[in-house]
Amino acid sequence: MVAEQARSYSDTPEQLPPQLQSPEDVFKLLQIQYSRYPLFKAGHPGYSAIFVRDIVKSGRAARNPMMLAGIIALGGDLQAKNKDPIRGAYPGAIFHEYNPERGDGIDINGRGNTMFNACDTTAEWTIGHEDYTRLTGDYSFVRRYRSELDAASRYISDHVNSNGLFIEDPEFSGAKHFALKVTTWRDSVLPGRGTGEATYPVVYPLAHAQNIAALRSFSRLTGAEWPRKLAQRMVEALPDLYSPRTRSFFIAKDADGPIEGVNSDNLHMLAYLEPGDLPPDIVESLVSASEILETDWGYRPLEPELAKKTNDPYHTDPVWPHEQSATHTGIKAHLDWAIKEKLKGLIGALEHAFEVTGRPNNYYDKNPGSYPETILNGMPWGNKIQLWSAAARKEYSLSA
Template sequence: MEPIASNTLSTTYVLKDSDCFIVADAAGDIEGGSDGFFHNDTRLLSYFRLRLGDSQPALLSAAVSRDNVMFVAHLTNRPLPPLGGPPAAQGMIHLQRERFLHRDRLYERIACCNYGQEIVRLPLRLSFAADFRDMFEVRGTVRATRGELLAVESTPNTVLFRYQGLDEALRSSVLSFSREFSGLEEDTGEFVLDLHPGVHEELYLECGTTPAEPPSPKRFRDAAVQARATMRSRQRRTGQIRSGGPLFDAWMDKSRADLALLTSELETGPYPYAGIPWFSTPFGRDAVITALQTLWLDPAIARGVLAFLAHHQAQEESAFLDAAPGKIMHETRKGEMAATRELPFGRYYGGVDTTPLFVTLAGAYAERTGDLAFVERLWPALRAATEWIERVCDANRDGFLDYARGSSTGLANQGWKDSEDSVFHADGRFPRGPIALVEVQGYAFAAFRAMALLSKRRNDVDAAMHWQERSERMREAVEARFWMSEAGYYGIAVDGDGALCRVRASNPGHLLFAGLPDAERAALVAANLLTPAFHTGWGLRTLASDQVRYNPMSYHNGSVWPHDTALCAAGMARYGDRAAASRLMRGMFEAAVHFDLRLPELFCGFSRVQTATPVAYPVACLPQAWAAGSAFMLLQACLGLEIDGWRGEIRVERPMLPPGIDHVTIRRVVVDSRRVDVVFQRQGDRVSTHLEGRDAAVVPLRFVG
């Protein structure tokens, strides 16, 4: 047996709960870099390593449980020198590390068993450090100065780290153990265990921001039960998907579990944090798109996202925060650098698309649920958001929703492709601002349409007519200014000089999702996206391969983002092309299989003819909320399933099943207060649909087209 040492593995294992998460290697060790145990954007453990004396245990296996609650690593010893007794040969000692997070605390059990014939004295050594680095420091930001790391304090079974930040906050990290140290140096504690043959010995530890009762088997078990119950309750909200394909079901289950992992229960309701490690915090755009992806299965997420974003809506002008009255938040952070305003991201509003997406989600939520009472509570926030959109559009020569950052510390590009090189002219030149992105105009169009429909529900005819007229003006302006007739496609942006950036990117696929183009132009956009210049066989590139800044290994200029592909697929399906949606879903599913059924934030844009497997992007977030949610948006695009909350009915329009799948059942779909199972079954060259469950007889099922 030649186990691979854990430090040769690049795979990391992630757990999250509320505002804390941990990233560690397969052995459970934290070795620095971007790994660590984080709470509120601050690293509480920057180093945490298990050794048997001076020897690194050999890794047997590592995994996270299917519900994303428990990390388990199985390890064994390499040959151990004698320590007051006979040496232990390799493979005689089994170590099992079990770890989970609950209520912002790390819980761990290290269980040891001697399978030899002699008593073994086992020196467990745990090395640890807490650097209290802000997440932006971990990401690479260099600070001119930092706060003060205070002296480490210890008791016979605890180690206390403290840091006095520049924001005058005292941050603490407390490691507690169920046994007293046999020996303790500044950064290493040792526990010497006498292991009798066949006998199990255990060490329990906890880490958090405050001291607690000493770790014990009961505390570990009780907290584990509560952590699993919390995760189960999150997953119960979402309809479960079952098909004739075990691997397909496993992908759906993994995506569902990842969304549950990333969703935090805030005072305003459930909110999906964007991704781990870099974006484990509330983001506006990411959460709204995740809510749109899952709305048909779990409207509670959309409600929680809308409530949180309305509560944090901007009330004042701030160039530093890119804020203006009515604008919806882009990002919020709780770390030291946000508190000292070294960066503007404490509560930052530098996203041009979040505000129209917020309004669009509110309209979609109302259509899905018929919950007009909640819309009434949101109405002041919706009015303020739409008035901000109108103010910006009115100041633009073409009536477009544009952006220009208010401060040099903010984001230069403020659409979803927010890297500095993501918007450019056909010759590679960067445009002068303000910049109007093509997909953002689609979001604004959808927001005006949503406000018109909601106003009709509120019996405000004048407001409905006003916003309907605004939406049509936006449609006409986009068609006149963005369309490139020679390419049969839309340009990516109009710059501050009124010049069109004649670049073919994936952005116009979002126009289809918004429903802005006419059928003829929508078909041309879809045809472009399905050519080899965009379609890799795994998914859609963010930039066509024949464009000047194309790089399949870049962040936004030729990589594949699952959420982007899903939005384009949903747009194609909106115009009736379910075959295209099915084709894109197949590619995403096959990519997911190569990524252990967990789609990353993005991956490289190499085509399938170049590589036998999709190529990972090295620092992509994994898991990522809108990547996980993509599976459900793609499936809905194939099935043509919509839920009309106003009528309390399910609509199905020309459904298709994913390739290789003969039946799909969506369990526990909520329609008003009723639950049904929606069953799709392949029958020859068509797909039939019917309802099952106790409420099947009272929920209308209507076929369209």
Template sequence: MGEGWTFAGEATQSGGDSVTLIEGSSFCLSERGGDLVPGTPHGLFHRDTRILSVWQLRLDDEEIDPLSVIAQEPYEALFLGRARPRPGYSEATVLLERRRFVGAGMREDLVLRNLGNEAAACVLTLRAEADFADLFEVKEGRVRPRGQYGVDYGDGVLALTRQWRGESRGVRIVAEGAISSPGQLTFRAVVPPRGTWRSSVLVTPVIDGVETPTSFPLERPVEQAGPSVRTTEWRASGPRIRVGDESLALTVRRSRQDLGALRIFDPERPDTPVVAAGAPWFMALFGRDSILTALMSLPLDPQLALGTAQTLARHQGTKSDPVTEEEPGRIPHELRFGVEASLALGGTVYYGTVDATPLFVMLLGELCRWGVEPDAVRALLPHADRALTWIEKYGDRDGDGFVEYRRATDRGLANQGWKDSWDGVNSADGRIAEPPIALAEVQGYVYGAYLARALLAERFDDPETAGRWRERARQLRDRFNERFWLPEHGWYAEALDGEKQPVDALASNMGHCLWTGIVDAGRAPAVAERLLSPEMFSGWGVRTLATSMAAYNPMSYHNGSVWPHDSGIVAAGLMRYGFPDHARRVAEAVLDAAAAFGGRLPELLCGFDRAEYAQPVPYPAACSPQAWASATPLYLLRVLLGAEVCVPHGVVRLDPHLPTRFGALRLTDVPLGTARVGVTVTEDGTAEVTGLPSGVTVTRERCACTAVDPPR
């Protein structure tokens, strides 16, 4: 991966007292005063390794009183603090400015401002330490010393290193005008009355003796640095929205900004963006998360979706390895590049996911529908076929026609669907399902993958292949509805367990089955009613697990919480099956939650009922921003517009069901094939589309290839 990933994002706050700055493979988590406090998750991280574990600034051996933090850009923040009053003085007269830039390490510009009428003699000390702990060790609180540590210093330079397992990690700290000593840099300054003193500190990662060039060198204006340029370009590009509801407008703007924040760029292919899963701990490419985010945000930036598909294809499995769970054709779960990434899930690339592989094929189908670079999509067809081979050879090991999972070793994820916590799949009585487990939504994704491959075959003039995959889709649909439907309950099983018995919990998974179209049309009304029942619908979205289930806990990760992306997919499924009122209720609930969070949806929220608490209750450890949560408002807008695209068949479907409170809506510069499209919806619901590519027409009817019961 060369020098690692680069990032274009926005500063975030993690909890009430922490601030996170991120730029690609580097991020910094600090307290609000700017210090990195020992014994906490604070640190400067580069390529999944903590290269600074302590960074504490003192003025005359006293702590600095924090005043404010201004997070101006994804990678930049200004920390303001004041010196404590000197003996004999009632007020402090020295203000400290710490302007921090994160990117391939860190740069910190220090300014002392003397607001008094006498010169101020100051001793500024900066304590710096590095444990070079793996990101997962830090996140999970299991840091311990490893290897041989070293310190070198002199002439304003402090170098910290660690040797372990034949590899070297280090950090070089250079401070203008400082006196260096073990673990500390000291500045002695005399600040004139009403004057200022300035210095800068550069923190550079060193990997196996090679320094990583900083993103913010002192000799270059900040606005010309790579992260600054990418952020400016993102804000100037892409679709624009004008809507009467200011809350929706704010949410859409925030979602767009956060998706820009979560883009990462491989330096080996700097023109190929992908989307990372979430900040701060998951600034990496994740198969499932990145694919679903790309699918949901495709109208915003098709290149992000294409880049995600191309990058995952490059890492598609080629061999069998039980430690990493790699198998030929399998799409990765997660890519990590720290020296101790193997401490997490077995390797720098871990493949233990059951759903990323069919979702990958679905993504290629959606790229085809939107007319994205046909030659680039055609080049990915061999990867689609390898993925389908994995589905039928490795995904369905017992040949029962369903894709199931069981982890290969005790180091892997026990659950390998999107509800991947250890207790994420359980029966109505609370019993944990035993593997191998065939999840309901995964069968839906496989169904969607078969139909996507059929569309791709049609697009590239291969009708025989198209017919074969449509027939496989039909057969899977029949099997699924026979085995997963629970007539005594009136809902679909969440899964089949290792004994091929239904896991009978009432869960949101069946909403994903609506989304892909695998649900029998005659059973869809019952599913729609269950999903909007009081036990499933919280008023802020659809719960992952019904309140009537034994394992329900509104404060759990997957057993009763509300995940915005999950509810967004449910809303899309409801709209697909002709339940616009149900879909609108879900969409409005999630968008109301977004407004309550200031326009930024977190990864998940607690599943308490809206009637119980007037505001959504945050889940404490939720990522924010998080990729598929950020994409959800954009996707919900698409759902409410009833917007579907199939350029190969010359169809754009538009059937708006917008809430009246939104007022009139206008979208401009929406990419569609080689064109830029405009969409206008008046307050009375009249819709108009302009700028369509040649041969594409607008209709309220769904394209035959996306119908609930597609033609054979």
């Protein structure tokens, strides 16, 4: 999310006024009405665009069906129908960034427009449908947007190559590059590449896992069997993304080869994979490898030495509460399964990771009413008030 960042770095918590303290207060502060859609800004100040990723993940974390409803509707209504090399669109894609005032994404330095610059938002939107139905029992959105869900599933299947890997490539839209250098949630630069950009096509393991989850959601929502089978093929392809040397998944794998290193995507993937998708010893290795990322406030995004070379402190140094709370919830599901299966080694590893990913909650306890974008050394860093950080606090409270 680089198009409209207001990176107001502070060494003191920016706390809400006394009358605005809870996550729900933040949601009210950030809510806007656009046409018939109740939507939410990603943060305050400085964010006027609507981001599918932020709202869906926040709605899931906070178990807030209203938050999901508006973005499901807007995402479906703005779904790409044709290829668009300027905006990075491919039929079935759900937008990344939309500025209601402009009716478009953001133009970046002559590289193009950001509107469809994401390889995970179509997945998140699809999963968001299942989140909504699970919370409400209401399938009206599935019925209303069934053709859009079908198109989203085709978008995903079209991006899965013959090896069962979900690939990202601007050529799908007829472009040579996207406006953004990276089309996952850490969308500033790609570690391990001098240009900060992949040599396409590229596989991002986290996006691969997100799209597995989306196909499974689509299958459960519609009863279709082919998405479930394709998701299983993608699960079986996961070993192709694993490095025995680092005992973790690649940061990415592009046309120039794997990018090795340890980042927090390894454990974040557990929020999208089902228990048993990965062998227990692999999950244990991911937790062990992630020790290099541990801080007093959770897992940092990237191992320190590689972070220095990457020179992108925003996405490599501070702890992101939304990522930690989602990982925390994902780990809990895998831990419950490990306990049921009596897998002692895995239980111990996951219990440790569960504790580490719960550490951002200590910041919220010490700083009531403060919901910054990120946390660095126990202090707020980045935007002062962020939607998915408030949702993270809510997610922790719901899982306590």
